[in-house]
Amino acid sequence: MNNDLNEKTATEVTMKLKKINILIPALLITISSSAAFASLTLTERKVPTPAGISNELAQILENRQIAPALPVPTNNEEWLKLQTAFDAPGIEIANIALERLKVTYKEKQIAGVDTFLVTPENVAADYEDKWLIHVHGGAFVFGGGESALREAAWIANGLGAQVISVDYRKPPLNPFPAAIDDVVTVWKEIIKTQPPESTAIFGTSAGGNITLATTMKIQELGLGTPGALFVGTPAVDLKEASDSWHTLKGLDPLGQREGIIEETSKLYSAGEDLDNPLISPIYAEIDTFPPTVFISGTRDLLLSDTVRMHRHLRAADVEAELHIYDGQSHGDYINGIVTNLPESDDAIKEISNFFNKHIN
Amino acid sequence: MNNDLNEKTATEVTMKLKKINILIPALLITISSSAAFASLTLTERKVPTPAGISNELAQILENRQIAPALPVPTNNEEWLKLQTAFDAPGIEIANIALERLKVTYKEKQIAGVDTFLVTPENVAADYEDKWLIHVHGGAFVFGGGESALREAAWIANGLGAQVISVDYRKPPLNPFPAAIDDVVTVWKEIIKTQPPESTAIFGTSAGGNITLATTMKIQELGLGTPGALFVGTPAVDLKEASDSWHTLKGLDPLGQREGIIEETSKLYSAGEDLDNPLISPIYAEIDTFPPTVFISGTRDLLLSDTVRMHRHLRAADVEAELHIYDGQSHGDYINGIVTNLPESDDAIKEISNFFNKHIN
Numbered sequence: 001m002n003n004d005l006n007e008k009t010a011t012e013v014t015m016k017l018k019k020i021n022i023l024i025p026a027l028l029i030t031i032s033s034s035a036a037f038a039s040l041t042l043t044e045r046k047v048p049t050p051a052g053i054s055n056e057l058a059q060i061l062e063n064r065q066i067a068p069a070l071p072v073p074t075n076n077e078e079w080l081k082l083q084t085a086f087d088a089p090g091i092e093i094a095n096i097a098l099e100r101l102k103v104t105y106k107e108k109q110i111a112g113v114d115t116f117l118v119t120p121e122n123v124a125a126d127y128e129d130k131w132l133i134h135v136h137g138g139a140f141v142f143g144g145g146e147s148a149l150r151e152a153a154w155i156a157n158g159l160g161a162q163v164i165s166v167d168y169r170k171p172p173l174n175p176f177p178a179a180i181d182d183v184v185t186v187w188k189e190i191i192k193t194q195p196p197e198s199t200a201i202f203g204t205s206a207g208g209n210i211t212l213a214t215t216m217k218i219q220e221l222g223l224g225t226p227g228a229l230f231v232g233t234p235a236v237d238l239k240e241a242s243d244s245w246h247t248l249k250g251l252d253p254l255g256q257r258e259g260i261i262e263e264t265s266k267l268y269s270a271g272e273d274l275d276n277p278l279i280s281p282i283y284a285e286i287d288t289f290p291p292t293v294f295i296s297g298t299r300d301l302l303l304s305d306t307v308r309m310h311r312h313l314r315a316a317d318v319e320a321e322l323h324i325y326d327g328q329s330h331g332d333y334i335n336g337i338v339t340n341l342p343e344s345d346d347a348i349k350e351i352s353n354f355f356n357k358h359i360n
Numbered sequence: 361m362n363n364d365l366n367e368k369t370a371t372e373v374t375m376k377l378k379k380i381n382i383l384i385p386a387l388l389i390t391i392s393s394s395a396a397f398a399s400l401t402l403t404e405r406k407v408p409t410p411a412g413i414s415n416e417l418a419q420i421l422e423n424r425q426i427a428p429a430l431p432v433p434t435n436n437e438e439w440l441k442l443q444t445a446f447d448a449p450g451i452e453i454a455n456i457a458l459e460r461l462k463v464t465y466k467e468k469q470i471a472g473v474d475t476f477l478v479t480p481e482n483v484a485a486d487y488e489d490k491w492l493i494h495v496h497g498g499a500f501v502f503g504g505g506e507s508a509l510r511e512a513a514w515i516a517n518g519l520g521a522q523v524i525s526v527d528y529r530k531p532p533l534n535p536f537p538a539a540i541d542d543v544v545t546v547w548k549e550i551i552k553t554q555p556p557e558s559t560a561i562f563g564t565s566a567g568g569n570i571t572l573a574t575t576m577k578i579q580e581l582g583l584g585t586p587g588a589l590f591v592g593t594p595a596v597d598l599k600e601a602s603d604s605w606h607t608l609k610g611l612d613p614l615g616q617r618e619g620i621i622e623e624t625s626k627l628y629s630a631g632e633d634l635d636n637p638l639i640s641p642i643y644a645e646i647d648t649f650p651p652t653v654f655i656s657g658t659r660d661l662l663l664s665d666t667v668r669m670h671r672h673l674r675a676a677d678v679e680a681e682l683h684i685y686d687g688q689s690h691g692d693y694i695n696g697i698v699t700n701l702p703e704s705d706d707a708i709k710e711i712s713n714f715f716n717k718h719i720n
Contacts, residue, residue, distance in 0.1 A: 040424055042610045044404045051600035052642065052668050064400055240411035243658055243687050250402045251607060282412065298603055298664055307658060307684040308412050314683070315706065322682045323674070324667040327603050346675065 047251060050298075050327035054342040060335060061327060067255030072263045076172040079267065082260075083142055083170075090138075090147030097150055097337035101157040105149060105165075110189050113182045114167040118152040124160030126360040130194050134165040135183055135214065137205030137232075137331065139261055140268035141171050151204055154337045155230075158348030159355065164190070168210070175270035176279055183214040187223060196224030198359050202351075204331050205302065206268075208234025212281040212309070215290060227359035229292040230351050233302045233330050234309060236282040238265040239274035242304030251299040252329035282308055286316040293321045293354040295347055297328025319358075323350050407611060410658075410687035414702040420695060421687060427615030432623045436532040439627065442620075443502055443530075450498075450507030457510055457697035461517040465509060465525075470549050473542045474527040478512040484520030486720040490554050493586075494525040495543055495574065497565030497691065499595075499621055500628035501531050511564055514697045515590075518708035519715065524550070528570070535630035536639055543574040547583060556584030558719050562711075564691050565662065566628075568594025572641040572669070575650060587719035589652040590711050593662045593690055594669060596642040598625040599634035602664030611659040612689035642668055646676040653681045653714040655707055657688025679718075683710050 049058050073079040098105070102121040107114070118134070134155065136148035144167055152165040168182040183201070190199060203211040208231040219225055245257045255261070269279050277284035282305070292313055296306035303324070313320040325333060325343050336344025409418050433439040458465070462481040467474070478494070494515065496508035504527055512525040528542035543561070550559060563571040568591040579585055605617045615621070629639050637644035642665070652673055656666035663684070673680040685693060685703050696704020 040407060040421075040426065040611065042402055042405050042407060045402050045606065045609070047400060047402055047603075047606050050603035050664065051597065052602060052664075061400075066400065237411065242412060243407075243410035246405065246407050247611060247659065248607065249405070251400065298667060299607065304410065304412075304658055304686045308686050311683070311685065311706070314710070322684060323671070324682060324684065325671065326664045326668050346671070350674070 042247065053327045056339060056341045057327060057332070057335075057343055060332070060339075060341075064253055064329075066250060066253055069256060069259045072260055079141065079172040083144075086138075086142045087145055087147045090143060090150065091145065093338060094146050094149040094153065097153045101153050101337065103149075103153040103156050105152075110164070111185050113185045115186060116146075116149060116152065116165040116167065118149060118156045118163040118165055120156040120160050120162075122160055123162060126356065127159065127161040130199055130359070131162045131164045131190060132159075132199060132355075133183065133186060133190065133201045133226075134163050135168070135179075135201065135203035135207040135210045136165060137203060137207035139235075139264040140179070140206045140209075141264045143206070144168070144170055150337055151207070151334055154334050154344075154348070155202060155351070158345075159352050161355075171264070171267040171270070176268050176272055177217075179210050179268075180214050180217050180278060183210060184217055184221070184223070187214070187218055191224055197227040199226055200228040200230065200355055200359055201226050202230035202232075204232035204234075204334070206235055206264075208232055209236060209238075209281060212236065212284075213278045216278060216281065216284055219288070225288070226290045228355050228357075229290055230354070231292055231294050231309070232333065233296045233300050233306050234281070234294070235302060236280060236305045236309045236312075238269065238280045239283075242302070242308060244304035245301050248299055248301055248303065248329075252301040254301050254330040257301070282312055284312075286313060286318065289313055289316065289318045291319040291354070291358045293323070293351060295323045295325070295333055295350070297325040297330075297332055299327055299329045300332075301330055321350070321354060323347065402607065413687045416699060416701045417687060417692070417695075417703055420692070420699075420701075424613055424689075426610060426613055429616060429619045432620055439501065439532040443504075446498075446502045447505055447507045450503060450510065451505060453698060454506050454509040454513065457513045461513050461697065463509075463513040463516050465512075470524070471545050473545050475546060476506075476509060476512065476525040476527065478509060478516045478523040478525055480516040480520050480522075482520055483522060486716065487519065487521040490559055490719070491522045491524045491550060492519075492559060492715075493543065493546060493550065493561045494523050495528070495539075495561065495563035495567040495570045496525060497563060497567035497592075499624040500539070500566045500569075501624045503566070504528070504530055510697055511567070511694055514694050514704075514708070515562060515711070518705075519712050521715075531624070531627040531630070536628050536632055537577075539570050539628075540574050540577050540638060543570060544577055544581070544583070547574070547578055551584055557587040559586055560588040560590065560715055560719050561586050562590035562592075564592035564594075564694070566595055566624075568592055569596060569598075569641060572596065572644075573638045576638060576641065576644055579648070585648070586650050588715050588717075589650055590714070591652055591654050591669070592693065593656045593660050593666050594641070594654075595662060596640060596665045596669045596672075598629065598640045599643075602662070602668060604664035605661050608659055608661055608663065608689075612661040614661050614690040617661070642672055644672075646673060646678065649673055649676065649678045651679040651714070651718045653683070653711060655683045655685070655693055655710070657685040657690075657692055659687055659689045660692075661690055681710070681714060683707065 105116045105118045134152045136143045152163045156163045169178040275283045310322045333347040465476045465478045494512045496503045516523045529538040635643045670682045693707040
């Protein structure tokens with residue numbers, strides 16, 4: 001573009017625009033200077049079920065309940081208790097999903113790291129000789145143990161792929177960079193038997209964060225580069241609250257950033273700067289990076305984090321796809337593990353296509 | 361996916377989930393049944409300037425004013441008066457943009473249709489032998505005449521491309537399908553001198569709608585298929601208010617759907633069913649369709665329309681890209697015509713890459 005407008009001219013343009021009192025973008029509707037303006041406030045409203053989503057998703061949204069603010073634990077013992085309380089229903093859902101999807105697993109220590117080897121009923125030909133690496137979500141603190149099998153089972157079944165789900169070490173006992181170190185350790189073992197570019201790493205939320213950070217770390221260590229990533233609604237900025245934390249609060253069952261979620265960032269970073277790129281990948285300088293597919297929803301508290309990271313990769317000319325589901329909140333695409341959900345199947349199709357293109 | 365869960369089992373699963381009172385998505389955070397839940401309401405809030413946007417965009421957002429509800433015209437004369445009032449500042453901005461970007465134009469009738477031939481200072485080698493077709497936005501009623509040159513100049517300058525901007529006939533005097541007919545007429549002339557697959561059609565908002573509808577129409581008429589489309593924040597559902605009309609109201613200077621915008625849909629459709637696919641492209645059955653790049657923002661009242669159409673094309677395996685800018689409202693990407701705006705340059709880069717891939 002010709003950006004040859006000097007400062008003075010820019011000011012003149014701004015003045016002129018103010019004078020004619022146009023709204024930006026004036027592309028569409030412009031208003032005369034006599035109109036009364038409202039300030040930039042979201043007023044209270046009830047939000048109806050979105051048009052144009054599946055009946056199945058509509059039913060989920062109509063039974064939606066938003067997480068209330070819970071008291072923040074004040075010591076390790078309380079954090080561990082909360083971890084157990086949060087993960088219990090997750091394990092129950094994982095068991096339902098495993099049974100429903102006919103996915104099996106076994107525990108295995110890989111170079112000292114706890115993992116689950118997760119296998120679908122039918123392994124697709126493309127995935128016979130490879131394992132995908134799963135990094136579970138759960139705000140860095142939660143979502144471990146068998147509760148991690150929810151997303152692992154979803155991908156294993158959806159793609160017909162064998163998945164190693166890393167049960168990485170977590171705060172409060174093991175803060176950053178323990179989780180990344182654990183995934184790197186598994187990565188080192190994996191690439192002994194399969195080419196780096198033929199495998200993928202994937203995860204949602206904090207799992208998306210660690211997927212991105214681990215990829216940066218293994219690039220830094222010269223351990224090759226995965227062939228592709230699936231990064232679902234990732235937390236990429238633990239320092240600043242991205243816009244959708246503000247705009248969509250009240251629509252996403254995840255609740256709010258203030259309180260427990262914000263505290264998990266502190267617990268995870270354990271005094272490291274929150275703009276450390278391995279803690280907040282949005283602050284990374286990206287040079288080369290593997291092809292990455294992002295998924296989020298228009299009611300996702302991490303929508304802004306997701307689109308910011310997508311743009312950050314695209315600015316570095318990384319091959320990166322963005323898929324946004326209308327009306328979905330944080331991680332909603334995974335609900336297909338417990339109920340028929342067309343949007344969930346659609347997301348699997350996108351991930352599958354993307355992996356087929358880049359690693360199969 | 362194995363969707364072999366029968367109805368009975370599905371009910372059992374639902375009951376079980378209700379019993380353990382998990383939140384969906386339980387992937388991340390799960391709550392015990394004793395917690396108190398809020399209902400699905402957006403409560404009033406002030407929304408701060410988004411983290412992670414350019415200083416230039418931040419400045420625009422901090423001076424943002426939201427369009428108030430204006431009285432709806434009650435007859436053709438009032439509509440025409442409003443048209444003139446709305447378009448006047450748009451023409452002024454177009455003139456600023458043309459001067460700033462060193463883009464020139466001349467009026468030309470093509471087979472009886474009014475158009476502007478828009479030429480950048482330097483035509484890129486890839487575009488020497490072709491013209492792109494521009495369909496301006498403005499809620500079907502507004503944005504015509506020289507005010508259409510805003511977006512035409514943006515693309516002409518950004519891509520170094522020659523652009524034919526169609527000054528299509530509009531309501532109240534010329535409702536649907538006059539606009540589509542006019543673009544089809546221009547298309548017929550264009551393909552006399554350049555291969556259909558080497559050109560692109562593009563437009564924003566109502567212009568995105570007409571871009572999509574015209575493409576369907578020319579496919580139906582057997583007049584070939586454009587090589588690519590750029591569809592910016594399109595209005596694809598004039599029948600139902602997509603979710604972001606509800607969730608983001610108050611953040612987008614476009615204002616609200618109720619009132620003038622809703623009435624422009626009626627004026628445009630003039631009694632035709634609003635779910636006619638040529639009026640609301642989201643209701644089209646898509647078989648084959650040209651590669652399409654979509655752009656929107658997280659504060660765009662038409663974010664939901666945009667992502668719905670992206671998914672609709674993807675469901676038919678159409679090559680379609682989605683780029684979402686954090687904090688941007690309806691059509692904000694075009695603000696680069698009057699001020700330096702990194703996000704605007706970035707959008708140009710995406711459109712340019714996409715067109716290079718598909719038509720150059």
